[in-house]
Structures are given as C-alpha cells and as structure tokens.
Amino acid sequence: MTEQPRRRSSVLFGRLPLPERNFVADALRTETVGGILLLLAAVIALIWANTLHHSYESTAHFHFGPSALGLRLSVAHWSADGLLAIFFFVAGIELKRELVAGELREPAKAALPVIAALCGMAAPALVYTVVAAAGGGALKGWAVPTATDIAFALAVLAVLGTALPSALRAFLLTLAVVDDLFAILIIAIFFTSGLNYAALAGAAACLVLFWLLQRAGVHGWYVYVPLALVTWALMYNSGVHATISGVAMGLMLRCTRQGDEQHPPAERVEHLVRPLSAGLAVPLFALFAAGVSISGGALADVFHRPETLGVVLGLVCGKTIGVFGGTWLAVRFTRAELNPDLRWPDVLALATLSGIGFTVSLLIGELAFAAHPKLADEAKAAVLVGSVIAAVLAAVLLKLRNDRYRKLTTEEERDDDGDGIPDIYEQDQPAYHMRMAEILERQAAEHRRLAALARRRRAGGPDGT
Numbered sequence: 257m258t259e260q261p262r263r264r265s266s267v268l269f270g271r272l273p274l275p276e277r278n279f280v281a282d283a284l285r286t287e288t289v290g291g292i293l294l295l296l297a298a299v300i301a302l303i304w305a306n307t308l309h310h311s312y313e314s315t316a317h318f319h320f321g322p323s324a325l326g327l328r329l330s331v332a333h334w335s336a337d338g339l340l341a342i343f344f345f346v347a348g349i350e351l352k353r354e355l356v357a358g359e360l361r362e363p364a365k366a367a368l369p370v371i372a373a374l375c376g377m378a379a380p381a382l383v384y385t386v387v388a389a390a391g392g393g394a395l396k397g398w399a400v401p402t403a404t405d406i407a408f409a410l411a412v413l414a415v416l417g418t419a420l421p422s423a424l425r426a427f428l429l430t431l432a433v434v435d436d437l438f439a440i441l442i443i444a445i446f447f448t449s450g451l452n453y454a455a456l457a458g459a460a461a462c463l464v465l466f467w468l469l470q471r472a473g474v475h476g477w478y479v480y481v482p483l484a485l486v487t488w489a490l491m492y493n494s495g496v497h498a499t500i501s502g503v504a505m506g507l508m509l510r511c512t513r514q515g516d517e518q519h520p521p522a523e524r525v526e527h528l529v530r531p532l533s534a535g536l537a538v539p540l541f542a543l544f545a546a547g548v549s550i551s552g553g554a555l556a557d558v559f560h561r562p563e564t565l566g567v568v569l570g571l572v573c574g575k576t577i578g579v580f581g582g583t584w585l586a587v588r589f590t591r592a593e594l595n596p597d598l599r600w601p602d603v604l605a606l607a608t609l610s611g612i613g614f615t616v617s618l619l620i621g622e623l624a625f626a627a628h629p630k631l632a633d634e635a636k637a638a639v640l641v642g643s644v645i646a647a648v649l650a651a652v653l654l655k656l657r658n659d660r661y662r663k664l665t666t667e668e669e670r671d672d673d674g675d676g677i678p679d680i681y682e683q684d685q686p687a688y689h690m691r692m693a694e695i696l697e698r699q700a701a702e703h704r705r706l707a708a709l710a711r712r713r714r715a716g717g718p719d720g721t
Contacts, residue, residue, distance in 0.1 A: 290534020291411025294614070297539035298546040298640070305547030316544045326493045332544040336619060339537035341488055341502035343615065346533045347436040348506020349526045354433050356511040368586045369427065373434035375582030376610055377402040380574030384566035391562025397624045399446065400635055401570025401642065403439045403616035406432035407534060409609050412647045413654075420654070420661055424598075424606055431579070431610060439616045443497050447623040456494035459501060462487040467508045470521065497623070516706060538615055545618045548637045555641065563631060564638035567621075571611045571642030572649070579607035605653035611646030613639055 305312040321327040321334070329337065351360075360366040380401040388395050406429060413420060420428075466483055484505060492498035509522035519527075558564045583603050617639045625632035654661070 288410040288414045290538060291407035292414060293535055293539040294407050294542050295411045297542040301543045301547040302550055306550055312547050325489060327489060335541045335544045337492060337498040339541050341499045342533045342537040344499040345502035345506045346526060346530050348503040349509055349522050350433045351437055352507050352522060353511050354430060367590060369430040369434050371586045372579050372582035373431050376575050376578035377438055379578030380570035383574035384570040387566035387569055388562045393562030397563050397635055399442045400617055400621045400624060401567050401574060401613060403613045404432050404435045404610045405612055405614035408614040409612045428606060440503050444500050448496050451495045452493055455490045459487055459490035459494055462490060463504050466505055470508060470510060548633045558638050558641050561634060564634050567635055567638035568642040571613050572645050575611035576607045579610045580604050602657060605650055608646055608653055609650035612643045614643055
C-alpha cells in the first residue's frame with residue numbers, strides 16, 4: 257500500500273484571527289499616516305538642502321542643551337538620538353506584544369517571519385560586503401542596507417492606491433518588527449565604543465526602577481516621563497546609543513491584563529505614543545537626515561563608489577533575495593503551504609517592498625560613517641536611491657495583481673449584516689463558533705475571577721481593605 261504524503265498543517269499568509277486582524281488594521285492605519293508625513297518630510301528636506309543649503313546646514317548643526325550634563329547637541333543629533341528613542345520605544349512595545357500575544361508567540365508561527373527577516377538582513381549585508389570589497393571600499397557600512405522601513409513602505413502603498421490583503425500586511429509588519437529587533441542589536445553591538453560604566457550603571461538602575469514601578473502597579477505620566485528622560489540621558493552619556501533605552505523600556509511594559517483592567521499598560525501607552533512617534537519623531541528625524549545633494553553628479557557618484565553602490569544593491573537585490581529566499585526555505589522545510597488565494601509572485605513583490613529602507617538605514621549610515629561626513633551623506637543618498645528603486649519595482653509587481661488584492665480585501669471587509677464582524681469570519685462556521693466559544697469561556701472565567709475577588713474584599717481577605 258502506497259503511503260499517503262503527510263498533510264501540511266499551516267497556511268502561509270492565511271487569514272488572521274479576527275482580534276489580530278483588528279489590531280493590525282489599527283496599527284497600520286497609524287503607520288500609513290506617519291509614512292505619508294515621513295515622505296513629505298523627506299521631500300521638504302531634499303528641497304531645502306538643495307535650494308537653501310547654507311540655511312539647512314546651519315539649522316541642522318545648531319547646538320543647544322545643557323553642557324554640564326553632556327547634552328549640548330546639534331538639532332540633527334537631538335532628532336537622531338532623542339526623537340528616535342520614541343520610535344524605538346514603540347518598536348520595543350510592538351516586539352513585546354508580538355512575543356506575548358502576536359505572531360511570534362508560537363514558535364511554529366514565529367519561524368517564518370524570523371527566518372525571512374534574518375535572511376533579509378544577511379543577504380543585503382553580504383551583497384554590500386562583496387561589492388565594497390571588490391571595489392576596495394570601506395566594509396563598515398555593511399549594516400546600512402539591512403533595515404526595512406514599514407512606515408515608508410505603507411506610505412508608498414497608500415500613495416499608489418495599492419491594496420494588500422490583511423495577511424500580507426501583517427507579515428510585512430511582523431517582518432519589520434523582527435527587522436527592528438536585529439537592527440537594535442546591530443546598533444548596540446557594533447556601534448558602541450568608549451563605555452562610561454558609571455553612566456551605564458545609572459541607566460541600568462533606572463531601568464530596574466522602571467520595571468519595579470511597573471510591577472508595583474504605579475501609574476502616572478509624571479512618574480515615568482522624568483524617569484524615561486533620566487534613563488535616556490544616562491544611556492546617551494554611557495556611550496551606548498541612546499535609542500537602546502527606548503527599546504528597553506518598551507520591552508518592560510506589561511502586555512497582559514491584570515485585575516479589572518480593560519487594556520494592559522503596553523496597549524494604553526502605545527495608543528498614546530504611536531501617533532507621537534509616527535507623526536512627529538520620525539518625520540523630524542527625516543527632515544534633518546534626508547537633506548543630501550541630489551545633483552546629477554552626486555546621483556551618478558552613487559553608482560560609481562563601491563560603498564554607495566553596495567547600499568543600493570543591498571536594498572534592491574539583497575533584501576528581495578533574502579526575504580523571498582527565507583520565505584521559500586521556511587515553506588520548503590516546515591509544514592507550511594502558500595495560501596491558495598496567493599502566488600509566489602506575490603511573495604516576490606512583498607520581498608521587493610521590504611527593500612524600502614529609510615529611518616533605521618539613515619541612522620546606521622550616520623553611525624557607520626561618523627568619521628567621514630562626506631561618505632555619510634553619500635550613504636544617505638544611496639539609501640534614498642535604493643529605496644526609490646525598490647518602491648518602483650514593488651509598485652509594478654503589486655499593480656499587476658492589484659485587482660486580485662482588491663477583490664480579496666473587499667471580501668475580507670464585507671459586513672452585510674452590520675454586526676461589526678466581517679462576513680467571511682461568520683461564513684467559516686466551525687472555526688467561527690470555536691472562536692466565539694473561546695471568547696465566551698474567557699469572559700466567563702474573568703467574571704468568576706472578579707466575583708471571587710469581590711467576595712474576598714467583602715470578607716476583608718488579602719485583597720481587601
């Protein structure tokens with residue numbers, strides 16, 4: 257008797273659970289608005305730097321801040337080291353949520369975005385290293401093309417009017433979260449030197465205090481905002497990049513509910529801070545980081561200098577090959593199969609879109625070539641050129657399937673009975689009823705827990721007064 261092939265148990269880019277779909281939709285809506293502001297800031301920076309160059313340079317290099325605390329920084333440094341700490345704080349919250357309640361919670365589901373992200377960072381680094389080494393260029397910029405800018409990518413989709421099914425958008429978001437994690441590790445490991453151990457110990461003590469206050473249930477922005485500022489200042493003076501403090505605090509926020517909480521602290525804080533990050537911090541950073549010369553000669557130099565050519569090819573070719581190849585490997589060697597509504601060209605388009613690197617790539621470019629300002633500016637120009645090429649290629653690939661995406665998106669969002677639950681979830685009756693039973697069971701357990709707590713309080717028990 258012929259042995260039947262083992263049936264695969266998971267679907268790649270399958271339909272998201274309804275709560276996860278709603279969370280992803282809300283998060284991406286904010287990121288899309290922030291991405292459009294990011295695009296506008298980048299355009300303004302390019303126009304400003306290329307028409308009123310002296311004004312742009314004098315503004316970006318204007319210094320202010322308390323010298324006694326080692327914080328007399330230029331406007332450009334305040335935006336890179338200060339405002340981006342807010343961006344990385346949100347990234348830390350996103351990562352914590354993914355680890356606790358999102359796609360990274362289960363190892364089987366986490367494998368795909370982790371493998372894709374790792375390959376999507378290793379391949380660009382390899383491409384840059386090969387190109388730079390072959391041309392006799394500096395190898396220190398290997399990390400520049402490794403990052404994906406989710407806000408920029410979503411802004412491109414919004415501007416082009418390209419629809420993406422929620423599963424593809426969720427994968428892009430999760431990929432960017434994992435991407436941010438490894439970018440943070442790269443910054444912490446490879447761009448830290450001359451440590452001030454006293455300041456580092458002070459920052460660590462502040463982080464421990466932050467964690468203890470969280471555990472004790474202390475609330476109030478007037479407690480945490482000053483503590484966050486002190487932690488950031490100590491981290492900056494320690495020699496470790498100051499944005500690491502934002503990540504650390506984001507990871508310490510609790511993502512699960514306790515007691516009669518309607519929302520966990522991480523969700524509440526993210527709801528407040530994400531608009532500040534997407535609408536102010538990142539666009540201001542772009543305004544003072546993206547102002548580079550785009551004259552014909554400067555653009556031509558991007559394709560002639562080994563370092564800048566390595567950045568462009570790393571973003572355009574390396575990211576595409578890495579993310580697509582990593583996804584294919586995950587499917588080839590795990591029990592996953594591609595969603596029957598999608599095709600491998602869809603994965604290729606998504607991989608090409610991941611080649612849009614901006615915020616973190618610009619930051620790493622500044623760090624990698626800090627000793628060579630001219631080369632740092634050329635690396636920024638290469639990031640812009642590579643991101644634009646990746647965006648155009650991705651737009652072409654996505655437009656070819658846009659009618660199919662719109663049909664899938666319309667099907668996902670249709671709610672003919674107006675009950676707030678998309679019909680496609682209710683049509684899948686067994687799975688729908690199973691999900692509803694799980695929700696009702698959780699609600700009943702929560703009701704029993706609260707009732708028991710109320711009884712103990714009335715009896716003057718340990719939780720009473």
